[in-house]
Amino acid sequence: MGNIISYDELIPISRPERDTSLVNEDETLKEIQTGVANFEEKLSLEKWVGDAMNDSLISWIKDFNLFHGLIINKNDEMVINKKIPVKFFEIPKITSNNRSYLKIIKPSTKLESTLVSNNIFSIKKLSTLPFIEDNDNNNEGYEGYNHVLVKCEKYEILLNTDNIKPTKEFEKAIEEALNSMKPLKALQDVFNEYGHLFPQRIILGRSLKSILPNLTLPNIDDVNDVNEIHELSKILDKLNISSLLTQKGRIIGRRDLHNWIRNTNNYLEIIEFDNIIPLYKILKTGHQEKIDDVLKNNYRIIMTGITDLTDLKNNNIENYKRINIGLSLESEDYEVFGLIITENNTKSEEIYVNFGLYDFDGFYAIIKKSKETSVDITKCFVLWMIVGNPSKLSVFSPKNRGIQVNYIKETVALQLDNSNYYKKIPFQGYKGHLFSVHAYCSHEPNINVQIIKPISNDSNSNKSIGSNNQKSHRDSLTDAVEVELRICVISTDYKNLKIDHKEEKTGVIYPLDVSISTEVNPEVII
Numbered sequence: 313m314g315n316i317i318s319y320d321e322l323i324p325i326s327r328p329e330r331d332t333s334l335v336n337e338d339e340t341l342k343e344i345q346t347g348v349a350n351f352e353e354k355l356s357l358e359k360w361v362g363d364a365m366n367d368s369l370i371s372w373i374k375d376f377n378l379f380h381g382l383i384i385n386k387n388d389e390m391v392i393n394k395k396i397p398v399k400f401f402e403i404p405k406i407t408s409n410n411r412s413y414l415k416i417i418k419p420s421t422k423l424e425s426t427l428v429s430n431n432i433f434s435i436k437k438l439s440t441l442p443f444i445e446d447n448d449n450n451n452e453g454y455e456g457y458n459h460v461l462v463k464c465e466k467y468e469i470l471l472n473t474d475n476i477k478p479t480k481e482f483e484k485a486i487e488e489a490l491n492s493m494k495p496l497k498a499l500q501d502v503f504n505e506y507g508h509l510f511p512q513r514i515i516l517g518r519s520l521k522s523i524l525p526n527l528t529l530p531n532i533d534d535v536n537d538v539n540e541i542h543e544l545s546k547i548l549d550k551l552n553i554s555s556l557l558t559q560k561g562r563i564i565g566r567r568d569l570h571n572w573i574r575n576t577n578n579y580l581e582i583i584e585f586d587n588i589i590p591l592y593k594i595l596k597t598g599h600q601e602k603i604d605d606v607l608k609n610n611y612r613i614i615m616t617g618i619t620d621l622t623d624l625k626n627n628n629i630e631n632y633k634r635i636n637i638g639l640s641l642e643s644e645d646y647e648v649f650g651l652i653i654t655e656n657n658t659k660s661e662e663i664y665v666n667f668g669l670y671d672f673d674g675f676y677a678i679i680k681k682s683k684e685t686s687v688d689i690t691k692c693f694v695l696w697m698i699v700g701n702p703s704k705l706s707v708f709s710p711k712n713r714g715i716q717v718n719y720i721k722e723t724v725a726l727q728l729d730n731s732n733y734y735k736k737i738p739f740q741g742y743k744g745h746l747f748s749v750h751a752y753c754s755h756e757p758n759i760n761v762q763i764i765k766p767i768s769n770d771s772n773s774n775k776s777i778g779s780n781n782q783k784s785h786r787d788s789l790t791d792a793v794e795v796e797l798r799i800c801v802i803s804t805d806y807k808n809l810k811i812d813h814k815e816e817k818t819g820v821i822y823p824l825d826v827s828i829s830t831e832v833n834p835e836v837i838i
Contacts, residue, residue, distance in 0.1 A: 369403065376582050378404075378469065378514060379476075381507015381591045382432075384444050388423055390430035397482045397506040398594055402475040409465040409515070412573065413536050414547060417459045418526070428459050431519075431584050441590050442607055443503045455526055462520040462544070462556060462569075463583055464576045469514045478595055482506055486592075486599055491710050493615070493639060493812075495606050496702060503591060510594055511585035518576045519583040520556035520564055541570050559583075606708060611719045614646065614698040615639075615709040617813030618653070621679070622690050629680060631689070635696065636674040638813055639707050644670050646700030647719065649748040649800040650677065655691040662687055665694055666750050697747065697809070699800060711810035716803035726753075726795050747800040753793055 372378055379398050383391045417433070419425035427435055435441070478486075485506070489498035548554075548566055555565045559581055564572050592603050615637065624631040648667035652660040662685035669676040677694050681687065699719055702708035802809070808821040 369406065372469075372516070372580075376514075376516070379471070381503075382509040382511065382585065382588070383504065383507050384509070386445060388426040390427070390432065393505065393507040395481075395506050397478055397510070397591060398476045399479050400471075400476040402472075404475070405470040405472070407468045407470075409468050409517070411465040413463055414544060415461045415463065417461065419456055419459065421456075425457060425459070431582060432588065433584065434586055435588060441508065442592070442603075443500050443590070444508045457526055458524040460522045460524060460551060460553060460556075463517060464519070464573055465515050465517040465583065466576055466580060467516040469516065471510075471512045471514070473512065473589075473594055476594060483595070483599070486595060486603075490599070490602050490606070493709055494706050495708050495710070497706055499603065499606070507591045509585075509588050510591045512587035512589060513585075514582060515584035515586070516580045517583045518558075518572070518579060518581060520558060520572070522551075522553045522556045524551065524553075541573075544569065602713075605713060606702060609701060609703055611699050611717055612702055612708065613712040613715055613717055613809075614641075614700050614702065614705055614707055615812045616695075616697045616712065616809060618693050618695050618811050619677075619813075621692050621694060624679065624689050626689050629683065631679045633677040633679060633694065634674065635677055635694070637698070639673075641672045642706040643700075643704045644672060645704055646670060646698050647798060647800075648675050648696055648698055649750065649798075650694055650696035651748050652679070653693045653695050654687060660687060660692060663689060663692060667696070695811075697800070709812045711812055712806075715806045715809070718801040718803075720797075720799040720801065722797040722799065724795050724797060726793060747802050749797055749799045751795050751797055753795040 377392045379396060379400065381393050381395075381397050383393050385391060417428055419428055424436060427433070482502075485502045486499070489495055489502050492498040545566055553566075555563050556569075557563060592600060595603070617635070617637065619633065619635050621631075621633060624633060648670070650665055650667065652663040652665050654660050663679060663681040665680075666678045667675050668678060677696065679689070679694065681689060698705075699717055810821050
């Protein structure tokens with residue numbers, strides 16, 4: 313049976329039958345190549361029917377969904393997705409194999425056994441591939457099985473990534489996911505639709521299998537040519553195998569093996585997926601780099617915000633402000649850094665802020681001001697920044713993803729009978745803007761920290777100064793306690809911090825160059 317592979321010089325059906333004039337050249341439609349709607353350039357007849365294998369490619373594409381992604385679902389089952397993620401502009405390389413063999417595979421895990429059952433033999437662990445949930449962490453009690461495979465290879469199809477590119481729909485879905493506040497979940501949804509994996513090598517042929525318990529088997533080598541039916545029968549006899557199963561579950565007895573092998577060309581099927589890559593590796597380099605960046609397992613700026621303090625009491629020395637971030641995090645394992653901004657958009661040196669009581673929906677800002685200040689706290693704002701691991705929190709704002717963040721912890725021992733304590737911060741290897749420092753102590757949860765720029769290089773570190781009325785309630789505590797400094801340093805490659813969550817604040821960026829540079833070895837007063 314032949315296939316129509318091309319229509320050319322099409323005319324609208326509205327043109328009168330006898331009208332052969334070309335009123336407008338645009339009226340004659342361009343060539344349409346059936347079955348392969350994703351080709352981007354005209355393919356000549358010679359390319360299409362130069363050999364019988366290329367002539368069969370159209371039907372193979374339809375029958376086997378050759379250019380679709382592969383999905384590994386939560387049950388570790390492989391599914392060929394319905395949406396097409398790629399388009400190609402050159403005919404894939406097809407070679408004839410005519411190779412038949414018997415092979416025994418002994419999977420070591422449940423997952424590997426599932427992959428072998430789905431004609432995937434090169435992947436041993438899914439944890440090396442993103443966006444696939446690896447349910448194979450616990451293999452205790454796994455009693456493996458031996459997979460006896462009889463394979464007749466006929467055609468090898470190679471899908472070179474240089475000859476394919478993502479569809480516009482796939483690229484658009486990826487772009488929207490990357491711009492999401494929850495990019496990991498959005499990307500997961502996209503790949504669940506288009507596929508997790510993409511095979512660059514596909515083998516067509518036929519295969520049979522028999523699964524045996526993981527008992528001691530006779531010492532049997534793989535058979536490289538199952539066309540030798542007598543040799544194959546001897547092996548199956550040693551394994552005590554009287555019949556094998558097709559991929560569709562049909563039973564083939566040993567007496568029928570010869571006819572089954574002879575009919576391979578008439579009943580082709582996919583018998584192996586190989587050279588498998590994550591589907592996102594077919595995307596353009598820019599998208600790949602953005603996805604790799606999202607997948608990094610380190611501290612990043614999760615989101616930022618500016619919250620007004622209009623509801624606080626200006627007469628109070630200490631105020632608590634609940635801040636809801638508007639999104640639900642998937643973990644409480646994060647840190648918050650911040651500072652107070654005056655109504656003139658400058659950093660306040662007389663009002664201090666610390667953060668605590670973190671939960672999935674937000675946190676509290678603990679705000680203290682000195683008694684001497686005349687600043688109206690209700691006209692100020694708190695600028696806050698959540699730092700954490702995107703893979704744990706699920707939220708990851710796109711606005712500041714390029715900013716490198718260094719989160720430093722430093723423990724110091726203090727005598728709490730002293731009101732102030734100077735400490736130089738260790739910044740070896742950390743170059744950038746010192747965004748903020750907060751202190752945490754079990755004996756005194758609300759310790760204020762002020763960052764200062766040294767006047768001279770010979771300033772003495774670890775010196776204490778006289779008592780202050782604000783901290784006089786601690787004078788009786790003379791034993792040293794440990795205080796943990798949590799320090800946030802932002803890369804100098806960026807000049808501004810973009811704001812995600814803002815309330816009645818016109819500015820949407822915060823200039824980082826007003827922060828103290830780590831190059832001047834700043835100190836903090838605790």
